[in-house]
Amino acid sequence: MSQIFDLLQDMACSLSQIIFHHKYYFNKYLSQLLYKIKIKINKMDEQAWDKISVDYYSEILSPLKDCKHNPMIDDLSSLDSKKLSVIELGCGIGDLIPFLDENFENVTAIDFSFEMIAQAKERNSQRKTNFLVKDMTQMDDFDKQFDVAVAVNSILTTDITKMNQMIKETYKILKPGGKLFAIIPSMESYIYQNMLFVDHKLEKEPSQKKVIMQASKLLDHKSYDMFQGIINFEGEEQKAFYRFEIIYRFEKAGFTNFKIERVPYRWIKWKEAGHTYFPKESPPWDWYFVCEKPK
Numbered sequence: 001m002s003q004i005f006d007l008l009q010d011m012a013c014s015l016s017q018i019i020f021h022h023k024y025y026f027n028k029y030l031s032q033l034l035y036k037i038k039i040k041i042n043k044m045d046e047q048a049w050d051k052i053s054v055d056y057y058s059e060i061l062s063p064l065k066d067c068k069h070n071p072m073i074d075d076l077s078s079l080d081s082k083k084l085s086v087i088e089l090g091c092g093i094g095d096l097i098p099f100l101d102e103n104f105e106n107v108t109a110i111d112f113s114f115e116m117i118a119q120a121k122e123r124n125s126q127r128k129t130n131f132l133v134k135d136m137t138q139m140d141d142f143d144k145q146f147d148v149a150v151a152v153n154s155i156l157t158t159d160i161t162k163m164n165q166m167i168k169e170t171y172k173i174l175k176p177g178g179k180l181f182a183i184i185p186s187m188e189s190y191i192y193q194n195m196l197f198v199d200h201k202l203e204k205e206p207s208q209k210k211v212i213m214q215a216s217k218l219l220d221h222k223s224y225d226m227f228q229g230i231i232n233f234e235g236e237e238q239k240a241f242y243r244f245e246i247i248y249r250f251e252k253a254g255f256t257n258f259k260i261e262r263v264p265y266r267w268i269k270w271k272e273a274g275h276t277y278f279p280k281e282s283p284p285w286d287w288y289f290v291c292e293k294p295k
């Protein structure tokens with residue numbers, strides 16, 4: 001027994017020495033481990049979205065409500081759409097449904113969250129839209145059925161294989177010549193906000209080092225994965241896209257004829273959420289893009 005005790009004491013002693021001498025590597029290892037655990041806990045699956053549906057507007061900043069103008073709505077409005085079929089992918093609580101329902105002949109709306117679909121149905125009970133609980137990664141039964149697909153901040157998964165699958169499925173469900181109208185979070189927008197913060201702070205604080213440190217604390221930079229475009233919002237992981245990534249990923253699935261624009265948010269929404277904001281500068285944005293399945 002005393003031998004085991006000695007052995008344990010030795011192990012504790014060498015571990016503390018390793019920790020002391022390799023504090024930097026130990027800290028790094030520990031933070032990587034915590035980061036991995038965090039990713040596991042905070043996967044944005046259908047249950048996570050079910051929970052968000054309860055208090056949707058306090059959780060979500062929406063390009064349908066909180067932007068200065070929405071070029072996607074302008075483009076959809078200019079379509080000769082009365083005889084067209086449309087599918088909304090990840091419809092949430094159904095904010096876009098009244099517009100789609102009034103402008104298209106057939107409307108299908110899917111979401112993998114049961115609760116989101118329940119609310120979307122209730123809020124649009126008088127409409128012809130067909131609501132379905134369905135995952136965007138599995139849409140085999142919709143092969144070449146739609147003239148138009150719309151996705152507003154619903155391609156958010158941090159699982160790269162799933163994301164590519166969603167894009168492939170979206171391509172498959174469109175008729176030849178069909179169009180995808182999508183809005184997705186912009187990675188550049190986060191980099192831009194960091195730049196604004198640093199620039200403005202440097203007007204008052206001469207130490208660049210200090211300002212950069214403040215910026216990373218304020219914008220919670222440790223939880224930004226700049227390579228994968230993964231942002232951690234207080235524990236929830238979500239995907240944001242670089243402009244070049246939109247073309248790379250959607251072109252790979254077969255889409256052509258890209259038009260990409262900003263959907264500018266209103267700065268006031270940042271203020272309301274308690275974040276630093278810069279009303280004299282151009283506001284942060286999501287990416288809007290439209291692309292086509294060749295005829």
Ligand SMILES: C[S@@+](CC[C@H](N)C(=O)[O-])C[C@H]1O[C@@H](n2cnc3c(N)ncnc32)[C@H](O)[C@@H]1O
Pocket residue numbers: 046049050060062063064089090091092093094095096110111112113116134135136137151152153154155156157
């Ligand atoms: C930020 S909300 C946006 C909702 C809606 N498009 C809007 O703009 O109001 C994202 C929605 O996408 C849905 N979603 C995410 N991944 C999905 C998937 N793989 N299949 C279907 N829906 C998905 C979520 O359940 C959630 O309702």
